[in-house]
Amino acid sequence: MAAAQELGYRPNAIARSLITNRSRIIAVVMAYLENLFYPDVLEELGRLLVKENYRLLLFTGHMDRDSDPVFDQLMQYRVDGIILASTTLSSHLSEECATAGIPVVLFNRTTERDAVSSVTTRNREGGRRVAEFLLAGGHKRFGYISGVESSSTNRDRFVGYREALVEAGHDDIVVGVGNYDRAEAEAAAREMLSRPDRPDALFVANDHMAVAVMDVARYEFGLSIPEDLSIVGYDDVGAARWTAYGITSMSQPLKRMVEATVNILMSQISSGEIEAEHRILSGELMVRTSARVPKSGVVEIDGRRIYKPGKS
């Protein structure tokens, strides 16, 4: 042992993994890090995985649907688990993972397929909450700037938002497509705010776009926020808290989401059984300055203002 120490011997983890059949590597696939939400997720993932004595192999960049070379690489490195954030595997590929016995967890996404686990938040309820908040604020004309239209997050947020608005008698929502992209969100905002019947309440599908939309509204259209236009976002990312924006936003409990993701992975790895598990968490509507504040329903908890209808 002393000699080993002296010579700086370190066991070769790669040789070990060959015989143990465990690489202790988790692959994390993140299409893009531009949305500030994801770097935060990544950092937290790194923290938890290291605690579990796992390494994090990162794949960024958009994956093409089926024939991804990225996927081949995951398999070649015999990763013990895969976390997919802001990407979805084709059904073909997730099948392959399942047969190869590699646990897969979708982060902030779901699919109909039952084979792969997922961790999400109640996006539909979130969408409803946003609508309730804007209705309580006395708004009359509602808009929505969407994310990627086929994504489960976008779909669920919009469905909940629309449901609650329709129940209140508003069935004419102005919709623009933002694709979770700044530039596209800006274009959608320009188009929407140029309309003679422009909305006075706007739900933007995530904060990453909401920041861009606020800049367009304020500096290109000269609108006062929230006097002329209320904006609500989603995710509660860092920039939402910056005073210049102060975005009222549905939060996603990032730490708990990451924790659930790692838990699912760890239990599937150790049990060797891959039974799809779906963990669904809840967020809160964080009230700041980007949207008119209703007379009641806003409570203060630990210095943060949260909208909880029914309470005051």
Add this chain to the structure above:
Amino acid sequence: MAAAQELGYRPNAIARSLITNRSRIIAVVMAYLENLFYPDVLEELGRLLVKENYRLLLFTGHMDRDSDPVFDQLMQYRVDGIILASTTLSSHLSEECATAGIPVVLFNRTTERDAVSSVTTRNREGGRRVAEFLLAGGHKRFGYISGVESSSTNRDRFVGYREALVEAGHDDIVVGVGNYDRAEAEAAAREMLSRPDRPDALFVANDHMAVAVMDVARYEFGLSIPEDLSIVGYDDVGAARWTAYGITSMSQPLKRMVEATVNILMSQISSGEIEAEHRILSGELMVRTSARVPKSGVVEIDGRRIYKPGKS
């Protein structure tokens, strides 16, 4: 081959690496992803490494100086190269890498030690440029909010800034310590702006802090920017371009920096020779709205405004 295809055979990269003595894995160590500059770097690194057929093993979280377990893990996975961003290895550890024949590149950092390569920008010239710009803007009283005081980036930026100011007869710079941290930068700004002789020109060591400082100046002190206070940042990160901030900032050529980093690594890996190489690139002072604009020296290139003293 047909059979292999049918059975979904994929070579085991780990077994291969055992015999080839090449893991085709590069370790990237990033202390924190909070500063928006680093996620961008990470994404670009991912792009280039994948092109070179390398994988990216990510380590986040602060490393303790000498005895880091993280470093042990790097070694255990027999990574082919190490990129250190926003962290420095102790001399002891970089020595070990050298003897183990693993190339190391410091990204956006340097050390006196010659054994390890680095990619940086001309921070001292950058600091000078900022000073020249603020002097040309007619400012009288200069402040500086620092990064981590021991870091080479911070030191060089400040040295250049001070040099140019002293040459112009200003040797009384008000200095606050921001440690590249939002909260600390805010505290430093509060302290500095409360002074009776508060500066009218403020160089903040990076944009990540500059955003926070601007919010403090505007919303806590009611200052107009740039009328009451000019602020210049560093890095030219995404948020600097958001209209609400519009930070005048020294850019760092991120893509070229990443390219140089990967190049150094690749050439050292293929040659097997680890000779320290220091690549130093240049940035530009991107002119936006957070600082008073001098009468001359600002040129427009591809729709971006850049300060190039001596030209107009």
Add this chain to the structure above:
DNA sequence: CTGAAAGCGCTTACAG
């Protein structure tokens, strides 16, 4: 309890 052997899945050099 200690120590030698087999084997994980590859690649490479060598024999047929």
Add this chain to the structure above:
DNA sequence: CTGAAAGCGCTTACAG
């Protein structure tokens, strides 16, 4: 040109 053998650095089961 094809095919069997050796070996990368571990772990694990087994023999002494």
